[in-house]
Structure formats: structure tokens, C-alpha cells
């Protein structure tokens with residue numbers, strides 16, 4: 001996708017929805033590489049674990065499911081591969097993302113129904129779906145309570161929603177600080193003589209990252225307190241609402257690792273790095289779940305997931 005012009009970036013400062021559309025359209029074709037998204041055991045277990053940890057396994061497979069802010073289809077397609085749902089519909093504000101999600105579905109042998117749609121005004125009749133899902137999308141939606149009302153409207157009675165991968169306020173603060181420190185250290189280190197040729201990104205790539213960073217500052221609208229998120233879901237009429245938080249030490253490791261990966265030439269770190277990064281993240285996640293989950297308050301973890309039912 002072509003990068004947005006300086007004029008579009010200027011307009012986007014005033015309009016977070018336009019910023020989201022421009023930024024994610026721009027990212028669509030490279031998004032899977034940037035976030036190491038795949039449709040295999042690693043991502044199937046990541047997606048199904050996030051779902052199971054907040055909503056359990058009852059109801060699997062859900063008959064018809066809608067995803068909001070689908071991106072390239074990471075959550076819905078991996079949940080489908082993991083046996084969580086049958087019939088998948090994907091929506092996103094960004095036309096580029098809907099196209100890539102459908103293309104990824106086709107490669108996996110699924111014909112997804114996809115629409116460009118704003119989560120605040122879903123283009124579906126009342127009571128259409130057994131399940132509504134989203135991953136890392138709620139924090140981008142300006143009027144989140146309106147979007148949750150739409151979720152309740154399109155759910156069938158007894159239907160469930162599951163939103164995962166949302167940043168908590170405290171977790172996000174720490175992750176951003178660590179990422180900023182890592183970015184400036186990585187830029188300096190990769191420009192050292194002897195390392196530059198192998199690791200440093202070109203000036204043009206760094207310039208593109210800086211322009212992306214301008215939009216990034218506008219697209220991330222909310223961070224969450226888990227209790228307030230639960231209360232908002234209850235206000236729109238959901239019942240049996242619950243939240244879980246995950247990634248404490250895992251996020252202190254994971255965000256710097258992602259930042260290093262973004263700061264160096266694609267592929268420069270090799271498979272040993274990927275193996276080390278994923279293995280360490282898994283070990284720290286297990287430590288967080290078994291130990292820190294019992295002694296650290298929920299709002300200090302990075303990720304919050306929420307589920308509820310339409311009565």
C-alpha cells in the first residue's frame with residue numbers, strides 16, 4: 001500500500017478514525033511479517049489460549065462468528081483452525097486489512113465473508129451471530145461504549161463476546177518506556193562500524209518508521225483498567241462479564257524484543273534469535289500465570305481480555 005501523504009497525516013491528527021484507516025491500510029501488506037503472524041501451531045495455540053483463558057471451552061465450536069477490527073485475520077482464522085468457531089465473518093475499518101484477511105482465509109481453504117465496517121455502526125441485522133470477537137481492537141475505537149452496544153445488538157440471545165489483547169493502562173506505560181529505550185539503543189548499536197552493513201535499516205526505512213510513529217501516536221486511543229472495562233460491558237447489558245489479565249514479566253521482555261526486530265534489517269537476526277525470543281516469552285508467560293498472577297494486582301499485567309453474554 002502507498003504511504004499516506006504529509007497532508008493526510010496532518011488531517012489524521014484531528015481524526016483518530018482517519019488515522020486508523022490510513023495507518024492500517026498502509027500496514028496491511030507487511031503486517032503479518034511485522035508481527036510474526038502465521039496460521040500454524042504457534043499462533044493457533046496463542047489465539048485459542050487467549051480465548052480459553054477468559055471464556056473457557058464451553059460452546060466450541062460456535063456456529064457463526066463475527067470479528068471486529070480483523071486486521072489480517074490473525075484471531076478469527078487461528079480460532080477457526082483451533083476448532084473454536086465454524087462460520088467466520090470478518091470486518092475492519094481498513095479495506096486493505098479486509099482484503100488481506102480474505103486472502104489469508106483463501107490460502108487456508110476458507111472463503112470468509114468480509115466487509116469494511118466501523119465497529120461503532122455494524123452493517124448486520126440484530127441477532128445475527130453466536131460469537132463476536134476481537135483482538136487488539138477495542139483500544140482503537142473512539143466511542144467504545146457505542147461499539148459494545150453494537151456487539152450486543154448483533155449477538156443472538158445467549159451469544160458470547162470475547163475481546164483479547166487489550167493494553168492495561170499501567171502495563172502499557174511500562175511497555176512504551178521500555179520500547180522507547182530499546183529503540184534508541186538499537187538504532188545506535190546497529191549503526192556502529194562493523195554492525196551497520198549487516199543490521200542497520202536504510203535511512204528511507206527509518207524515515208518511513210518515523211512517519212508511521214506519527215500516526216501510531218493517534219491510533220492508540222485507550223488503555224484499560226480491567227474493572228472499568230468490565231463495568232462498561234455491564235452497562236451495555238452484558239451478563240456474566242469477566243476479565244483476565246496476562247503478561248507481566250513476559251511483556252517486559254516481549255516489547256523490547258519486538259522493538260529490536262523492528263529496528264534491524266528484516267531477517268538479519270536469524271532463526272536462533274526467533275527461537276530464543278519465543279522460548280523465553282513462553283517461559284516468562286508461564287511464570288506470570290503460575291506465580292505473579294497470585295501476588296501482583298491484575299492492573300499491572302499488560303494484556304486484558306474480557307468476555308460476556310447477551311442474556
Ligand SMILES: C[S@@+](CC[C@H](N)C(=O)[O-])C[C@H]1O[C@@H](n2cnc3c(N)ncnc32)[C@H](O)[C@@H]1O
Pocket residue numbers: 017020021024025068069070071072073074075091092093094097117118119120134135136137140141142
Ligand atoms: C492492532 S490492529 C489488530 C488487528 C488484528 N485483530 C490482530 O490482532 O492482528 C487493529 C485493527 O483494528 C482496526 N480498527 C481500528 N479502528 C476501528 C474501528 N473503529 N472499527 C473497526 N476496525 C477498526 C484497524 O484497522 C486494525 O486493522
